[in-house]
Amino acid sequence: MSESLLRALLAPTIDSETRKPVLGHLRFDHAEILGDAGFDRVTVRGKVSFRHTKVRGNVRFVRAEIGGSAEFNDARIEGSAFFGHTKIGSVLSGMPGSVNRRSVSFNGAEIRSVVGFAHAEISGDVVFVRAKIGGELQFNGAEIGGNVLFRYTAIGWGATFRGAVFRSATEVGTLVCKDAVDLSEATFESGVTIEASARAVICRRTRWASTATLRLRFAKVDLSNAFMEYPVSVSAHPRPFARGGGEMAEPEVPGPLVRVTSLRGVDAAHLVLADVDLSRCRFAGAIHLDQLRMEGRCPFAAVPSGIHRRGLWPVRWTPRRILAEEQHWRTHTTSAAGWTPSQSGEPPEPAALAPIYRQLRKAFEDSKDEPGAADFYYGEMEMRRLNRDTPRAERALLAAYWAASGYGLRASRAMGLLLVSMTTTVLVMMLWGLPKDDPKPESTGTLNGPRITITTDTPDPVNPDGPLLKRLSTDRFEKSLQVVINSVVFRSSGQDLTTGGTYIEMGSRLAEPALLGLAVLAVRGRLKR
The missing domain is CATH 2.160.20 (Pectate Lyase C-like)
Structure with missing residues (x-):
């Protein structure tokens, strides 16, 4: 045709009027x-x-x-x-x-x-x-x-x-x-x-x-x-899209932020995320997350705020950024409220989450984001501690590290534990570590013709006796405090101690310098953040 x-x-179909x-x-x-x-x-x-x-x-x-x-x-x-x-x-x-x-x-x-x-x-x-x-x-x-x-x-x-x-x-x-x-x-x-x-x-x-x-x-x-x-970059556009004729009308959709919900199976080496919400993003299965670039404001999920109960015990979580998968996993393992359950099957176990935290920590470190790196270092250590496949000895060390200073990131916890330890040591030293009285040297001499032989001995310290309250005197407190402070900095006070006090000082010189070191590291990390 x-x-x-x-x-x-x-032509024959043309209307005569129109x-x-x-x-x-x-x-x-x-x-x-x-x-x-x-x-x-x-x-x-x-x-x-x-x-x-x-x-x-x-x-x-x-x-x-x-x-x-x-x-x-x-x-x-x-x-x-x-x-x-x-x-x-x-x-x-x-x-x-x-x-x-x-x-x-x-x-x-x-x-x-x-x-x-x-x-x-x-x-x-x-x-x-x-x-x-x-x-x-x-x-x-x-x-x-x-x-x-x-x-x-x-x-x-x-x-x-x-x-x-x-x-x-x-x-x-x-x-x-x-x-x-x-x-x-x-x-x-x-x-x-x-x-x-x-x-x-x-x-x-x-x-x-x-x-x-x-x-x-x-x-x-x-x-x-x-x-x-x-x-490939994924970014949130801050304002409605506009061309020569002005801003385009937008549909009524829920939520103001662009949210990335899944990076499963993605090689993140070429991926750049800018100003997107990652609070519900699933990272399990992604590779090269240490090369992922995050720019602008990219919020992650957070631990529950406020005080919650785990059984009869009140629980308060220290604020930090976490993965959505950790939120999902914790709903299966804790009775405390505030965690978000998974909407898509079983969440990954800590053994799978620890490497994700490790790679994201490195990504934050490479971008000079110290607060982000600290949160993900904490998450990595937490997943190692909670992983049932981790050897018991290692889990015990990690648990002690967590309790003492929050993996070297919780300055207030380390300082508080150091003060409690020093206070307890001072109290124990006042009650049992200091002798009843400071031993005084005693000299004895022997006359043998024109020669005199003099021997000076210091008697062993005598354990304190009497009521415990009477031992809590100002003088004993001052001596105990000097012993403890010197122990913290690896110095000897020269104070005479009972046998029990000697062992107390040895324990103090082992534990409290370590707590002081953790506190210093935690404070240094806080200042850097």
Whole structure:
């Protein structure tokens, strides 16, 4: 069918009042149009069907009105397809197997239901400017040679690109939709910028063969098993997206922050996260987390605040950043309230969480973030202590290290324990360590002719006797305090002690310098943070 024949066929359908073609249905199934297929300003009360149609030129439905659906299944269009300011009352069907040699444009179009390009081949751009889509946008399995551009376009539901291939797209978006943008198993072969304002952005098994920048608003981002050959950044856009015509309207979606929910199976060596919420992110299964870059504000989960009860005992958790997986694991092992349970099966055990904490600690250290590194060092040590596969001796040492100074990070705990230890030592020394009286040297002499032999001995200290309260005198306190302070700094006071006092001083000289060292390290760490 030639282009002139097509115009001749449409001429009798022109309404005398509106001067527009008016049709019941429009079917060109299995037809071949040698030039352009122009249907500008046409009104079709039923549906439009171009199944298995070949068009050598362009397809134009500019300012057309279609009451039913528009179907282009397995159509082959050598030129571009224009649907500018067209109103489609139902579905623009998915074009499975269709081929567009150039671009597809929907400037100002209004489509009340689904727009589908499943398994279509589009060599050029896909453009939506000030369009309205009432249903879902579907590009599943499509191959797109150019950009996918959305300007001031509202999508009533979601946008799916599962398995799509973007050959040379440099821009996808801005996608504004109420539900999810699904890029699962899609392939981006060139450097691309993706912008979206949506409830979720799903990138499971997505492959980026070049650099990529994801600028998002509100979305929950799932990057499970995504494959990144080059640097990929995921960042929260601080303000509504704007183009030349001002800020774009945004859907009402819950939560102000962009939240990354999963990095499972991701090689994080090329990943950069900026200003995203990681409080519910699952890291188990990711590799090279020590090379993960986190910029701006990236909050993690936190321990429960306030005082809770574990059985009859009150429990208060020292504030620190933790992994979501630790929150999930603790709901299975403690009766204390405040922890968030897992929504997806059994959480990882401490043996799996310790390496994650270790790698993230190194990532914080490399970025010179001392507070973040300290929190994740604490988490690493905590998981080692709680791991049942850790040898008992090592667990005992870790438990003592935790109790004494919070793994060298809790200055107040170390200082408090040092003061308690010194106070206890002073008290014990006053009661049993100091003798009743300081022994005084006694000299005896022997006269043998013109020679005198003098021997000086100091008698053994005498254990104190009498009521305990009488031993708590100011003089004994001062002597005991001198002994303890000198013990802390590895010096001998020269004070005479009872046998018990000697052993007390030995214990003090072993334990309290260690507590002092832990306190100094903890204070130094606090100052650095």
